[in-house]
Amino acid sequence: MSYTGWILLTASLVGLSCGFIGVLLILRRMAMMADAISHTVLLGIVVAYLVTRELSGVHMLIGAVTAGLLTSLFVQWLHARGVQQEASIGVVFTSLFAIGVVLIATKVGNAHLDIQHTLMGEITYIPWELTELPWIGAVPEAVVLLSGVLVVVVGVILAFYKEWKITSFDPALAASLGIPVVLMHYVFMSLVSITTVAAFDAVGAIMVVAMLITPAAAAYLWTDRLLVMMGLSGVFGVIAAFMGYYIAVWLDTSISGSMAFSTGIIFMISFLFSPRHGLASRLVRPADQI
């Protein structure tokens, strides 16, 4: 595949995984947790690197899931002791992220892992970091990792679809029916963590939040069906990936930045023109039908 093809494929895989996960993030009112986890996985990756001296996919995933779970455990722990939810998120993620930054600067400091890279991502290098796969041939490592994560994300969402739905909509009823709400929460946090770390290389810690939240927020405006919302959110993610790449080529600017910017454009279009919730349709339609 061509250089451009790999980049578009990588970005599309990011768009799909983030789009699907993002829907549940929004409906569970956990957008801030995505922001938090996208930063704290940095600490997970650094620690995994310090322990194994490798930056391979599996180590990164384990490090990220650990960091993600610790983040949500700490947040929960502080919140249960009277700290406001948002304040505890802010305290926990900045502290863990800061430890990650300090560790990178003092202990790691090599070309594979620097702060600029982790914040902004570097999708332009991805097509050159190849790995050999049987039957298929040379494939960028990031594509392999992202495909694996996408399969896991889609599999776990579909396998427990009705459980995700009920624990998001009415956790009290879910618990009274015997569905393990707390376990589902931590499984979800793990999914957010692996999605984030897989998308990390491509778009970085800051842009991944845009990919997680914005397409899902846009999809929410177009439909009243959960499954349709997930599909749309994934499609919006892919559209943003393509749009972002070509905007970046056109303006000769950062690809991850353009992709995040594109999610914003998609959201604005949805916000203005979606049939049920859009501003324009509200102006046209009589108030009593809203």
Place this chain on the structure above:
Amino acid sequence: MDRVLSVEQLNASYRKNKVLDNVSFEVLPGTLTAIVGPNGAGKSTLLKAILDLHPRLSGVVSCFGSPYAQVKSRIGYVPQRGSVDWDFPTNALDVVMMGLYGKIGWLKWPKRKHRELALAALEEMGLGNYADRQISQLSGGQQQRVFLARALVQDADLYFLDEPLAGVDAATEKVIMDTLNTLKNKGRTVMVVHHDLQTVEEYFDHVLMLNRTVIAHGKTADTFNQANIMRTYGGSLRWMGDRLG
């Protein structure tokens, strides 16, 4: 008769405030009980503590002679309407089907028979034509009926409802009370957190008067009198004086 629910020396707190203080009572099958008490009396917390949704400091709860966890499938719970996000992307039928999720089991998707059960429950609530309606487009009363339909498909033996009559229209109030009476007549047991003291005698055969602890509990005719109301609400209910004089 065997007790359906038995609560012994139940204590619970919210943050550092004790909300339930040595709450003990027993409920007989086929009864329709109102749980009344002033704001902050611990009514909702009592339901949640019974259902393992709120941590208990101490105390024993048993349903049908067993710990709650072993008989979950025989118990239905209707949370307060305000406890969920009605802008959630789903329709009335889907919400009703959620009542069946425990029975459908892991890794399975709802089938046609579940859909039909849910539709039948919606029709029983007079909402057959609203099955495809997005839930935010329903009125408050209709939303409450959707919740009740969801409880009905659970086909439970013991029901807990948290303020099902709060902020609903008169038609919905009648539908809900008719439904609860039908359940009672079928031998099911129903406990309802209720806020309107004027309708307690008309609607409920038993009453549990709660203010952090049980003030009085028994048949409405014997229990719901001015002395007990004064003890439950303190001086905060002067307006009831005229009626109960």
